[in-house]
Amino acid sequence: MRIAVSADDARGLDAAVSPHFGRCPYYVLVDVDEGRISSTRVVANPFYGQHRPGQVPAFIQSQGADVMLTGGMGARAMSFFEECGIEAVTGAAGSVRHALEDYLAGRLRGAAACGESVEHGHGGADVHGGYEQDEIGRLREEAESLQRQLDEVMRRLGGLQGE
Numbered sequence: 001m002r003i004a005v006s007a008d009d010a011r012g013l014d015a016a017v018s019p020h021f022g023r024c025p026y027y028v029l030v031d032v033d034e035g036r037i038s039s040t041r042v043v044a045n046p047f048y049g050q051h052r053p054g055q056v057p058a059f060i061q062s063q064g065a066d067v068m069l070t071g072g073m074g075a076r077a078m079s080f081f082e083e084c085g086i087e088a089v090t091g092a093a094g095s096v097r098h099a100l101e102d103y104l105a106g107r108l109r110g111a112a113a114c115g116e117s118v119e120h121g122h123g124g125a126d127v128h129g130g131y132e133q134d135e136i137g138r139l140r141e142e143a144e145s146l147q148r149q150l151d152e153v154m155r156r157l158g159g160l161q162g163e
Contacts, residue, residue, distance in 0.1 A: 003030045003103065004065035005096045010042045013097040019071035019146070022047065022056045028096045029063055035104055057081050069099050075113040093152055 006024040007015035018024030025048045031039045043063065047055050057080035060068055068081055069092045081088040088111040092099035102108035 001032045001067065002065045003032060003067040003069060003100065004060050004063060005030065005092065005099055006070040007096055012040050012042055013095065015096045017071055017092045017094060017096055017099050021068060021070035021073045022077065027060065029065065030100060032104065054080050057084050057086065061086060069103055078111050078113065
């Protein structure tokens with residue numbers, strides 16, 4: 001099985017999961033055999049910065065992925081992945097390694113349209129209209145996602161420390 005994970009940098013398993021699959025600069029492609037990682041490869045997102053609906057799911061399909069793990073994606077993107085036969089999974093956070101562990105352990109499953117898709121009234125419509133090209137909007141979305149990730153890490157840390 002090959003799992004693609006949206007990543008903010010090219011550090012492979014140590015990269016931070018990107019909050020949005022289509023606007024990430026990299027994808028980490030991870031081959032998993034019998035529940036264990038057998039190989040990893042980092043590829044640049046050829047559509048980083050701007051893409052049209054369907055381009056990124058088609059690219060991920062061309063990489064042989066069976067699963068797409070990411071922080072979030074819109075409803076239309078989820079339908080493109082379904083058409084490509086790729087399982088879309090949202091809600092991934094932290095490092096690529098952590099997201100993979102959660103997925104492989106069954107703690108990370110399913111997909112829901114991200115806030116961008118819902119808040120901007122796109123639902124199943126074109127989720128990559130003007131908002132996709134708005135740098136301020138992208139940075140705000142990333143900051144909000146990072147805050148949610150930090151809150152989750154602090155919650156987990158508190159649990160480990162018995163707080």
